[in-house]
Amino acid sequence: xxTIKDVAQRAGVSPSTASRAMHGSKIxxxxxxxxxxxxxxxxxxxxxxxxxxxATKASNxxxxxxxxxHHEIFxxxxxxxxxxxxxxxxxxxxxxxxxxxxxxxxxxxxNIDVMxxxxxIRNFILLxxxxxxxxxxxxxxxxxxxxxxxxxxxxxxxxSYVDNDNIQAGxxxxxxLLDRGHRRICFLYSDLTKMVQGDRMLGYQRAMMQQNxxxxxxxxxxxxxxxxxxALKTFFEQYPDVTGFVAVDDMMALKLQQVLHxxxxxxxxxxxxxxxxxxxxxxxxxxxxxSVAVFPQRLGEEAAKIAMADHPTDELSTAVIxxxxxxxxxxxxxxxxxx
Amino acid sequence: xxTIKDVAQRAGVSPSTASRAMHGSKIxxxxxxxxxxxxxxxxxxxxxxxxxxxATKASNxxxxxxxxxHHEIFxxxxxxxxxxxxxxxxxxxxxxxxxxxxxxxxxxxxNIDVMxxxxxIRNFILLxxxxxxxxxxxxxxxxxxxxxxxxxxxxxxxxSYVDNDNIQAGxxxxxxLLDRGHRRICFLYSDLTKMVQGDRMLGYQRAMMQQNxxxxxxxxxxxxxxxxxxALKTFFEQYPDVTGFVAVDDMMALKLQQVLHxxxxxxxxxxxxxxxxxxxxxxxxxxxxxSVAVFPQRLGEEAAKIAMADHPTDELSTAVIxxxxxxxxxxxxxxxxxx
DNA sequence: CAAATTTATGCAATCGCTTGCAAAAGATTT
DNA sequence: AAATCTTTTGCAAGCGATTGCATAAATTTG
Numbered sequence: 001x002x003t004i005k006d007v008a009q010r011a012g013v014s015p016s017t018a019s020r021a022m023h024g025s026k027i028x029x030x031x032x033x034x035x036x037x038x039x040x041x042x043x044x045x046x047x048x049x050x051x052x053x054x055a056t057k058a059s060n061x062x063x064x065x066x067x068x069x070h071h072e073i074f075x076x077x078x079x080x081x082x083x084x085x086x087x088x089x090x091x092x093x094x095x096x097x098x099x100x101x102x103x104x105x106x107x108x109x110x111n112i113d114v115m116x117x118x119x120x121i122r123n124f125i126l127l128x129x130x131x132x133x134x135x136x137x138x139x140x141x142x143x144x145x146x147x148x149x150x151x152x153x154x155x156x157x158x159x160s161y162v163d164n165d166n167i168q169a170g171x172x173x174x175x176x177l178l179d180r181g182h183r184r185i186c187f188l189y190s191d192l193t194k195m196v197q198g199d200r201m202l203g204y205q206r207a208m209m210q211q212n213x214x215x216x217x218x219x220x221x222x223x224x225x226x227x228x229x230x231a232l233k234t235f236f237e238q239y240p241d242v243t244g245f246v247a248v249d250d251m252m253a254l255k256l257q258q259v260l261h262x263x264x265x266x267x268x269x270x271x272x273x274x275x276x277x278x279x280x281x282x283x284x285x286x287x288x289x290x291s292v293a294v295f296p297q298r299l300g301e302e303a304a305k306i307a308m309a310d311h312p313t314d315e316l317s318t319a320v321i322x323x324x325x326x327x328x329x330x331x332x333x334x335x336x337x338x339x
Numbered sequence: 340x341x342t343i344k345d346v347a348q349r350a351g352v353s354p355s356t357a358s359r360a361m362h363g364s365k366i367x368x369x370x371x372x373x374x375x376x377x378x379x380x381x382x383x384x385x386x387x388x389x390x391x392x393x394a395t396k397a398s399n400x401x402x403x404x405x406x407x408x409h410h411e412i413f414x415x416x417x418x419x420x421x422x423x424x425x426x427x428x429x430x431x432x433x434x435x436x437x438x439x440x441x442x443x444x445x446x447x448x449x450n451i452d453v454m455x456x457x458x459x460i461r462n463f464i465l466l467x468x469x470x471x472x473x474x475x476x477x478x479x480x481x482x483x484x485x486x487x488x489x490x491x492x493x494x495x496x497x498x499s500y501v502d503n504d505n506i507q508a509g510x511x512x513x514x515x516l517l518d519r520g521h522r523r524i525c526f527l528y529s530d531l532t533k534m535v536q537g538d539r540m541l542g543y544q545r546a547m548m549q550q551n552x553x554x555x556x557x558x559x560x561x562x563x564x565x566x567x568x569x570a571l572k573t574f575f576e577q578y579p580d581v582t583g584f585v586a587v588d589d590m591m592a593l594k595l596q597q598v599l600h601x602x603x604x605x606x607x608x609x610x611x612x613x614x615x616x617x618x619x620x621x622x623x624x625x626x627x628x629x630s631v632a633v634f635p636q637r638l639g640e641e642a643a644k645i646a647m648a649d650h651p652t653d654e655l656s657t658a659v660i661x662x663x664x665x666x667x668x669x670x671x672x673x674x675x676x677x678x
Numbered sequence: 679c680a681a682a683t684t685t686a687t688g689c690a691a692t693c694g695c696t697t698g699c700a701a702a703a704g705a706t707t708t
Numbered sequence: 709a710a711a712t713c714t715t716t717t718g719c720a721a722g723c724g725a726t727t728g729c730a731t732a733a734a735t736t737t738g
């Protein structure tokens with residue numbers, strides 16, 4: 001493994017000159033710089049990561065924090081995509097990424113404590129946003145920079161984040177059904193304490209209000225088939241003329257679809273469905289699911305860019321909104337022109 | 340940020356003594372060791388990662404390599420679980436994990452080259468196993484240790500790996516149907532060049548052969564609904580008395596189920612289905628899918644354990660087989676006792 | 679009780695790189 | 709041509725840990 005001394009020797013200069021040359025310092029004359037670069041290339045030199053960080057006291061790795069909750073992971077099959085996005089821009093900038101996980105909240109916090117104490121994390125990216133997150137508390141306490149993916153629950157103006165415009169996405173989804181002639185549209189969700197779900201609902205409501213149409217909401221987790229059937233039965237008694245559903249994510253949409261398709265009476269009615277996330281579920285459904293794509297990889301990329309920018313603590317935070325896009329498949333039907 | 344000097348000073352000893360004490364060296368007397376440990380705790384001391392690695396020349400981070408192929412990632416929603424498993428045992432052992440990803444094979448290899456050159460990766464874990472993998476070639480070339488998750492395609496005896504016993508899993512799945520009275524069972528797959536699929540098929544064949552029953556195979560990708568319907572139509576013409584399917588993974592099973600359920604004639608026949616991976620799809624299906632669980636987190640854990648063990652290159656490789664387990668749900672039915 | 683051992687501690691060099699400062703070389707001015 | 713100013717380079721001191729070797733303290737032995 002070649003060191004900077006080897007490079008220096010081969011180029012016939014001192015290590016300090018070599019170092020400066022490698023960093024493209026402009027106080028080094030062009031000829032020597034070239035000599036050094038050439039020597040470095042010949043020796044296949046790469047600066048030792050640890051030595052470099054030790055000397056500069058500026059670490060170059062980004063800590064990516066996964067949420068604790070298992071279920072959360074499963075229901076968001078795109079964590080990996082975010083990670084990939086992060087890693088993509090980090091490696092382009094010569095940074096590393098390292099993961100922080102934990103079985104429990106305590107363990108996660110502990111792991112993060114250690115990472116901070118070891119002092120080689122430049123800053124963190126949280127792949128989730130949660131109310132009263134102890135991790136956030138910890139990072140604030142140690143005054144460590146971080147950026148969250150998703151809308152921060154607190155200190156919104158002080159924390160950097162990247163997110164989709166979920167309200168707008170909700171509006172767009174509802175509008176998509178409205179544009180195809182639907183008038184009675186139901187918003188289906190499972191847990192309003194999640195800000196994503198709340199925001200998408202808000203967006204749906206906005207679209208409906210602008211058309212002077214009623215909000216029709218259904219909360220259901222589809223824990224099992226029977227429960228789903230029962231819930232829908234009650235629902236349709238109250239709202240017999242619903243023709244379309246905006247489901248808060250693809251998984252919900254798929255579950256709804258399963259229930260509707262397994263009932264002969266409901267099946268013939270050909271309800272229209274639109275989901276969110278453009279996940280693997282949307283391709284799996286039959287008919288395939290129209291869905292609002294949110295580009296998790298892009299979210300990761302943007303988060304990484306912010307993370308690499310290194311704001312001093314007193315500077316203003318950055319927020320980036322990643323656009324969404326409706327991916328048209330076959331689950332939404334045009335309503336025969338009524339009126 | 341406390342350094343070893345701070346600790347030493349507070350404990351009233353020299354840095355070297357402090358260092359030795361922290362490592363539990365037994366040439367340090369108990370009382371001073373206690374003093375040091377106490378001081379360290381009080382100062383919330385953790386050794387600087389970079390300094391430590393630089394001094395010991397022994398790095399402590401594990402590189403986790405994700406496959407290039409996007410599709411592979413999506414269709415295996417448990418990569419994250421493996422990563423979590425890896426990270427879990429690494430952080431318990433005071434190691435870090437860092438990721439290697441790439442949009443293309445070239446980029447991935449390049450990123451790995453850099454990581455190796457920077458010389459701070461202890462060794463690698465590949466989350467996949469692939470024929471003629473350029474990454475493997477690279478690692479071999481630099482003589483870097485690695486362990487793969489999945490069965491290695493080459494140098495099987497020389498490379499450490501952790502995997503399920505997919506052949507046995509295939510046998511168990513088929514046997515599960517056999518035990519419930521099924522006699523004509525079809526094995527459904529999509530791509531035999533993947534060793535997982537081939538192995539599961541082999542296992543299925545073994546079970547069938549032992550009962551002197553014919554192998555019935557169906558290759559189908561269910562790229563769209565119509566294609567699936569057509570394929571099954573042809574299939575049932577040839578094998579009208581099939582009652583059960585062993586699908587090579589849950590996604591295939593779910594797709595098959597969709598097709599079967601949307602045809603009134605097939606639907607009534609109540610085919611039995613079993614899948615693999617116990618993924619989120621198995622809970623999503625209706626009826627819920629019986630599936631062979633493979634415990635990806637465990638795979639990750641075992642891989643990490645091997646990775647942390649640091650074999651000298653000339654030592655024999657290690658292979659760990661993680662057990663599987665059938666998770667019973669509602670997609671398999673008992674056949675009325677015939678015979 | 680002095681000498682020889684054993685045990686516990688500290689000094690100082692080292693890992694590979696960066697960087698402030700001083701010295702050397704080159705260019706410019708008078 | 710000497711003096712001054714720039715531009716380039718090198719010396720040496722860190723960064724925070726570890727570790728071989730020497731020394732100091734404690735213990736045992738003659």
